[in-house]
Amino acid sequence: MDLNSLTIDGARSAIASREVTATALAEAFYDKIAKEDGAIGAYLTLCKDRALAKAAAIDALAEKGEPLPPLAGVPVGIKDVLTTRGIRTTAGSKILENFIPPYTCTAVARLEEAGAVVLGKMNCDEFAMGSSNENSAYHPVRNPRDTSRVPGGSSGGSAAAVAAGTAIATLGTDTGGSIRQPASLCGVVGLKPTYGRVSRYGLIAFASSLDHIGPLTRSVKDAALVLRTMAGRDPMDSTSAELPVPDYVAELDKPVRGLRIGVAKEYFEEGLDAEVRSSVEAAIQALAGLGCEVVPVSLPHTAYAIPTYYIVATAEASSNLARFDGVRYGYRSKNAATLSDMYRRSRDQGFGAEVKRRIMLGTYALSAGYYDAYYLKAQQVRTLLTRDFDEAFKKVDVIAAPTSPTVAFRLGEKSNDPLAMYLADVYTVTANLAGIPGISLPCGENHEKLPIGLQLFGRHFDEATVLRVAHAYEQTRSAQSGVQ
Amino acid sequence: MATTPSISTAARAKYEPIIGLEVHVQLLTASKIFCSCSTQFGAPPNTNVCPVCLGLPGALPVLNRKVVEFATLAAMALQCRINETSIFSRKNYFYPDLPKGYQISQFDKPLAELGFLVIQSANGPKRIGITRLHVEEDAGKSLHEGFAGAADSTAIDLNRSGVPLIEIVSEPDIATADEAYQYLTALKEIILYTGVSDCNMEEGSLRCDANVSVRPVGQEKFGTKAEVKNVNSFRFIKEAIEYEIERQIEVIESGGKVAQETRLYNSVEGKTYSMRSKEQAHDYRYFPEPDLLPLVVDEKWQAEIRATLPELPEARRQRMVTEYGITPQDAAVLTETRALADQFESAAKAAKNPKRVANLVQSELMGRLKAKGLDIEHSPVSMAGVAASADLVESGAISGKMLKDLYNLCFERGQDFLQVYDEAGRPEQSRDTSALEKIIEEVMAANPKQLEQYRAGKKTVIAFFVGQVMKASKGQANPQMVNELLARKLATKLNS
Numbered sequence: 015m016d017l018n019s020l021t022i023d024g025a026r027s028a029i030a031s032r033e034v035t036a037t038a039l040a041e042a043f044y045d046k047i048a049k050e051d052g053a054i055g056a057y058l059t060l061c062k063d064r065a066l067a068k069a070a071a072i073d074a075l076a077e078k079g080e081p082l083p084p085l086a087g088v089p090v091g092i093k094d095v096l097t098t099r100g101i102r103t104t105a106g107s108k109i110l111e112n113f114i115p116p117y118t119c120t121a122v123a124r125l126e127e128a129g130a131v132v133l134g135k136m137n138c139d140e141f142a143m144g145s146s147n148e149n150s151a152y153h154p155v156r157n158p159r160d161t162s163r164v165p166g167g168s169s170g171g172s173a174a175a176v177a178a179g180t181a182i183a184t185l186g187t188d189t190g191g192s193i194r195q196p197a198s199l200c201g202v203v204g205l206k207p208t209y210g211r212v213s214r215y216g217l218i219a220f221a222s223s224l225d226h227i228g229p230l231t232r233s234v235k236d237a238a239l240v241l242r243t244m245a246g247r248d249p250m251d252s253t254s255a256e257l258p259v260p261d262y263v264a265e266l267d268k269p270v271r272g273l274r275i276g277v278a279k280e281y282f283e284e285g286l287d288a289e290v291r292s293s294v295e296a297a298i299q300a301l302a303g304l305g306c307e308v309v310p311v312s313l314p315h316t317a318y319a320i321p322t323y324y325i326v327a328t329a330e331a332s333s334n335l336a337r338f339d340g341v342r343y344g345y346r347s348k349n350a351a352t353l354s355d356m357y358r359r360s361r362d363q364g365f366g367a368e369v370k371r372r373i374m375l376g377t378y379a380l381s382a383g384y385y386d387a388y389y390l391k392a393q394q395v396r397t398l399l400t401r402d403f404d405e406a407f408k409k410v411d412v413i414a415a416p417t418s419p420t421v422a423f424r425l426g427e428k429s430n431d432p433l434a435m436y437l438a439d440v441y442t443v444t445a446n447l448a449g450i451p452g453i454s455l456p457c458g459e460n461h462e463k464l465p466i467g468l469q470l471f472g473r474h475f476d477e478a479t480v481l482r483v484a485h486a487y488e489q490t491r492s493a494q495s496g497v498q
Numbered sequence: 499m500a501t502t503p504s505i506s507t508a509a510r511a512k513y514e515p516i517i518g519l520e521v522h523v524q525l526l527t528a529s530k531i532f533c534s535c536s537t538q539f540g541a542p543p544n545t546n547v548c549p550v551c552l553g554l555p556g557a558l559p560v561l562n563r564k565v566v567e568f569a570t571l572a573a574m575a576l577q578c579r580i581n582e583t584s585i586f587s588r589k590n591y592f593y594p595d596l597p598k599g600y601q602i603s604q605f606d607k608p609l610a611e612l613g614f615l616v617i618q619s620a621n622g623p624k625r626i627g628i629t630r631l632h633v634e635e636d637a638g639k640s641l642h643e644g645f646a647g648a649a650d651s652t653a654i655d656l657n658r659s660g661v662p663l664i665e666i667v668s669e670p671d672i673a674t675a676d677e678a679y680q681y682l683t684a685l686k687e688i689i690l691y692t693g694v695s696d697c698n699m700e701e702g703s704l705r706c707d708a709n710v711s712v713r714p715v716g717q718e719k720f721g722t723k724a725e726v727k728n729v730n731s732f733r734f735i736k737e738a739i740e741y742e743i744e745r746q747i748e749v750i751e752s753g754g755k756v757a758q759e760t761r762l763y764n765s766v767e768g769k770t771y772s773m774r775s776k777e778q779a780h781d782y783r784y785f786p787e788p789d790l791l792p793l794v795v796d797e798k799w800q801a802e803i804r805a806t807l808p809e810l811p812e813a814r815r816q817r818m819v820t821e822y823g824i825t826p827q828d829a830a831v832l833t834e835t836r837a838l839a840d841q842f843e844s845a846a847k848a849a850k851n852p853k854r855v856a857n858l859v860q861s862e863l864m865g866r867l868k869a870k871g872l873d874i875e876h877s878p879v880s881m882a883g884v885a886a887s888a889d890l891v892e893s894g895a896i897s898g899k900m901l902k903d904l905y906n907l908c909f910e911r912g913q914d915f916l917q918v919y920d921e922a923g924r925p926e927q928s929r930d931t932s933a934l935e936k937i938i939e940e941v942m943a944a945n946p947k948q949l950e951q952y953r954a955g956k957k958t959v960i961a962f963f964v965g966q967v968m969k970a971s972k973g974q975a976n977p978q979m980v981n982e983l984l985a986r987k988l989a990t991k992l993n994s
Contacts, residue, residue: 097556105555117549119556218555222788251558252790330788333590336599337553341654357592380590380783389785 017042018179022088022236025182029076029087036069036076036087040131043089047133047180054178055155056171058094060134061101065089068131085243086129091181093172094135095142096122096227097216101132105218106140106168108151109338109345109364119216120251121185121227121244128243133181137171140366141335142187142220144168145195145438148429149368156425157200159464163422166196166438172230173200183231183240187217189224190323191417191442194454197230198417198467201456203484204230205237208475209449210255212241213248221330222253224323224446234455234485238262241477257475265478270486271305273479276410280316281441287420293458293466294416300490301414301483311406311413315398316444320436322399323443325379325392331369332376338364371432400448407473412483415441417454417467441469451477453484457491505748513712513750515743516720517672518629519681522663523695524636524703525568530660531635532559532602537662539701543641543655551660553597558789561586565633565662568694569609570795570803572664573631575692575810576685578613583794584632586787591780595638595654603665605784608632609793615688616812617680619673626681627669633793636661658702664694670709670720675739682706682732687811691836699730706735710742711756721746722756726770729763738763742770814839822852831860838874841881848885855888862902866909879908883915890919895926899973931983934967934975938987941966952988960984 017039020028028034044062051057072087092098095105097115104110118126126132139149147155147170155170157163158178165174169186173196176184186193188206197204205228212227219225229240245259277298282291302308340346340360347359365373379388406413419440428435445452450471457468468487472480530537533550549557573580587605613628638656645653666685672678686697686704697704711723726742729735741763746756761770795803809817815829818839824832833839842859846852863884867877879887887904890896896904907918919925941963942949952959967980 095556097554103555110555113555115549115554115556117554117557214556215558216556219789250560252560253558253788329785333588333600333783333785336590336592337555337597339592339594339599341594342552342597343554353594354592377783380785382781382783385783385785 018046019232020182021233022085022182022231022239025088026082026084026086029072030082032076036072036131037066039087040065040069040089040133043133043180043182046178050178051175051180053156053161054158054174054180055153056137056165056175056178056180057091057134058104058106058137058150058152058171059102061098061132064101065131065133068126072129072131083127083129084239085125088130088182089133090125090130091133091136091172091175091184092119092122093138093142093169093184093186095138095187095218095220096185097218098122098132098135101135103135103218104152105142106138106150106152107338107365107369109360110218111151111345113344115216117216119227120213120248122216124244125185125240130183130243136169136175136181136184136186138186139168139170139192140369141218141331142168142189142192142225143331143368143372145191145435146423146425146428147171147196148425149366151366154425157422159201160422160462163424163464164199164427166199166418166422168192168196169204169230170196173197173202173204176200176202176230176232183229183236185227185240185244186230187220188226188228188442188446189220189327190446191439193226193228193230194417194442194445194452194467194469195438197454198456198469199422199465201459201465201467202230202232203234203237203453203455203488204228205241205453205477205481206445206451207241207245207477208255208451209446210253211451211475211477212244213251213254215248215250215254219330219334221327222334223330224327226446234453234481234488235263235266237453238266238481238485241481245477255475260478262478262481265482266485268482269305270301270483273306273412273483274309274410275301275306275483276309276311276406276413278311278313278316278406278413278415280313281415285419285437285440286416287460289460290416290418290420290466293460294414294468297457297468297487297491298414301487304486304490306483309410311410313399313402313406313413313444315395315402318395319399319444319447320440322392322395323439323447324375324436325388326396326447328372328376329379329389329392330376332373332380335365335369335373340364368432396447399444403444403448403450403471411472411476411479413471415469415471417441417469421460421462421464421466445471450474451480453480455484455488457487505744505751509747509751510744512714513743513747514715515673515675515739516670516711516713516723517674517678517739518670518709519668519672519678520707520709521666521668521682521685522705523572523666523689523697525565525662525664525694526696527562527564527568527662529562529564531562531565531633531662532660535660541657543645543653543657546657547659551597552656553599553659559602559787561790561793562662566609566793566795567803567806568662568692569631569633569664570800571692571807572666572689572694573610573613574804574807575688576610576613576615576628576631576666578610578628578631580610580795580800581607582796582800583607583792584609585792586633586790587784588787589634590783593637594652595640595656595659597638597656597659601635601637602787602790603634604632609795615681615684617677617684619677619680624671624677626671626677629667629669631664631666634663634665635659636663675736675743678708678739679732679736682735684811686732687834691808691811693808693836699732705730708735708739708742710739710746712743712746712750721750722758724756724758724770725760726763727760727773729765731765734763734765737765737768738770741768745770808836811836811839818843822846822856824853824856828856828860831864832856835874841874841877845881845884845888848882849888849892851888851892854892855884858884858888858891858901862905866905870909878912879905879915883908887915887919894976894978897973897976900925931979934971934979934983935987937967937970937975938963938980938983941970942987942991949991953991960988963988
């Protein structure tokens, strides 16, 4: 049995049937990390003692023949913007280099309660700001499919680890595509749930109204399993929804015949790589082959999504990142004479270039005299974008689109061109602005064997249908190509 | 005392001050506004804290329902319109004791607007508008002394971070420093009646900033305002405003321009000092707080809160005057706190003569309580005791002097009136009229002029005789008996 290529289900049943212990499974992953992660750089911090203690507890349960929780012994990685009590949490930033949180993020706590074994913390763009993982203050992450290329971002480490087999599943965060785009570029499944579906408590905020926590996994079913574990009301997050959580796993096998798949022309225009286009179109045809009805829809405000996103996101970021001031925790510049000097130097030295760029953009957008023209206008456009989706979802059940306009690009290719980098999110930011669920799953490869992702959007809180369609497509594709 | 610049009365009369007040009131909830930490005052530094009020990354605010109820109750007591939907906003600025780098407050959609209260100004009752009442969190506290290393560093105590506040902003309807004082007094009284705050200025649970400007009489446009901060008593606010009015007039009279700025009041010197000018002022970059949903206080919830609204001081005073036949002055004193008014009313209802209870509470009880540093709830003499003692005086069973002696015993022993009265063997004042008649004869003999006036028909002179008799009896005489005997004696003089 290749332990490193197990899915969640596979790992759990192997442990339940005593084919393997949780301890051995965790050790196998740490071995692989030791051997291979040096070239990838997906992990920032490992917590082996803690993980092995947790695995031993699962093994003790299994030995007694007691029922195992749903993620028993599953080795997972956690994006380093999610707080973990007692484990250093850096958000990929120098400013939090030595920050050890006194509390655990709700989503992580729920995974651990369900038996998951946290291997370590995943590298990411600093404060989740980036689309290539080159903005990590520590080191970039490389794409396991081609180490000269980026894994995407900002959850680059989370995607790369799943692709490289150094974690079975990981948690990422998605503010403008940061789960789905790296999932697409690394050839794994990445799910951004509806806003409010998963508690944000313990997610180090980038843009509070756009931030989401979601899973990166090897299969759609694994994504459903992780979501089922994390989802649901959390009294610690006022924006988490008071709605029942469906059994996403049980819903997967419902037939998709008759479901209407929307295709919006705005997602297939200029800037879309030809191979990505044909691969995504083929995937839509495959869904039609399963009995889905393909329906053209229009999302007319799509063109405004990127500027809208970069105003709302940076405005919120400028406020969210104000707390990193060197006063109570985090990096403090030593050579400051006055308080304001300490603030300036600590933040100048503690934050990276992209973070500072976004703080400045956001501060500007919120300034007196500019608020109405920028922030307020952006919120109004956001409402229009959301209405676009509401209208479209009157006609269709799911909308299919590419996740990323291109396959994985090379390290350094866009890092000096912020605008080109921002356009990497052109197909993903809309779901964050509208708060609707979106998933990216592999739908092919280009001529260089680089993965291409299919993106599916659904109605608010209708992850079940998104997952069901994704699962059906995944089954067809693996049956056709023999790909697992 | 404020040392005011020397401007002439004539110069003073040319200008009209415009004053608006911003008052922060801490709500008496057990836990903070966005987390479950205790709000207890005086705990060791940084012990009432958690990831939320420390502003740790990833922590999120969750609104305390009690805060909304208290704030709404205060808004209702101040006659405000409650906005069914209000919005929390972030007020962004850097300060060491502000852990998130922003304060969660309310900006363009506050909880309540358009209220008012009535003050007693020099020209009679005056209505002062309340622009808005909003909810916000308090910041922490910078400590400059009282810890190791205080000589060369500042420490931060975040116990106060996240303590719930309401900010009450008045309309610029206040015309004098005295009106400002009256406004604050009335506001405090109303808030105390609602019970949502203790309004304790020493502990910072009531804080006030004043916006002051002056304009030439007859000019419509407001003058440039200065904001006076850091004033920690009502008296100082009055002084600071008075100083600021005169300072601004002096600036204008000497050809200068008033700067828009924040000024701090130094109560020792009685002067205000410039803190920062508006050019250096913050742009707070307000925007709606994305971590909180809009606050909805729907009709049903409003009705529930309104049902808990107590009778407010002004209405209560009017009712008490009518119901108990006491004077407006008595009512003003007896409604100073809700507890005092409650206690008075329970005694007034139990006693035969409410007016006597009103007098007794003011003349015998309040002074003794004050001397002992007790509040009315901790009075050794219960309201039943007050009522009983009032009835004993009323019936003539005991004299005023005896009552005083019995009350002294009550306060010495910490015992209630009836217990002390019983233990003293239920004393009664002498019913022997002969001694009193003798005194009356003497007083009449000693005051022939007044007796003549009485004979001439000036009946009011009887009060003079009563006073003289009481004095001669050293307060021992039963006033009722004095009145009766005097009336009889004087009647005989009239006929003689």
